[in-house]
Amino acid sequence: MVIRKNYPMLDIIRYVAAVSVILIHCGKLVDNELVHFFLKSTFARLAVPLFLISTSYFLKKGMNTHPEYGKNYFFKQGKQYLFWSLIYLPYGIHYLYAMNLSPVLYPIGLLVGLLYIGTCYHLWYFPALFSSIFLTNFIKKRRNYLFLLAISGGLFLVGASETYSSFLENTFLQTYYTSLHNFVLTTRNGLFYSFIYVVLGYLIADFEQSKFFKTRVNLKLFLSLVLFSLECIVIFNNQGADKNFSLSSPFVVTFLFISLLQSNTLKNSNFFLLRQYSRYLFFLHPLFLEVIKWFIGYYGIQVNGLSLFFSTFFLTTLFSAVILYKEIMTVPIKKSLFLWSKNKLSALSLKVQKRVRSIE
Incomplete structure (x- = not known):
């Protein structure tokens, strides 16, 4: 086992990130397009990159200390992913039914879901994470970080065509983008999306004592946030197929993560429970979100936006507290x-x- 140092500010921000994931899945939040875009499509979209870079950082730190740590991690996380995939299997079957897919093709559809996009819309994270870690480890044994950054950055640029697809219209690149999108369904996967963040997490783990990661971190974070804000304005005025990618987000998340690691704020506090709540908020929220939508929809009422968010957040938190009751009341x-x-x-x-x- 790797003895984990306490990072209270990181635990707090990861909890906020888990809440942001719920926000993303609640449809249109408010009528004002700019406010909706700001809430859902800008800073909330930094949640998953933060999870990716954080997870890969602690994984690499563990692997540097204990050679068997990687295998143990995959075994534990693999079991957890399979468990939640089974929990959400009815949702996956319902999704295939809604696509009017022949029942004969259900096994293939579920296999694609399990290995690629998840049996529910939030579980894509795990196939993407696992494949990115495998790819990073495979290349790292043969090449250096400079090569890893170049190839993962290049693939990220290709994946960002999804966000910047409006700029590709009526150009020769549109044909390539359409062909790519039809083949991969979405570029938000382990090759085009999460790969760069896993590489950055590994890089920080191995070089966090370097001058680049130790000096003027908050200034670098501020400048990257300015760049991110300017890019968000561009995306808002030229909205593409989706908004998962932001070219400046790897810089923002990198310096945000390093800043949180180095922070001495609340250094004597322990937010163990927030860490646990973050995990259950992520895994459980679609269950309550979809039940609320179905129950309200049964009476011919549409629920969306902030009302759906607050009700989902409340029920998920309440149920998480029930699960964590023993830990809350004892340890x-x-x-x-x-x-x-x-x-x-x-x-x-x-x-x-x-x-x-x-x-x-």
């Missing part, structure tokens, strides 16, 4: 009370000793 609280009592007694003992010495 963290007992440990916290024990440490609090120990610290108070130590402080009181020290005061008494000082008082006795002053009297003597």
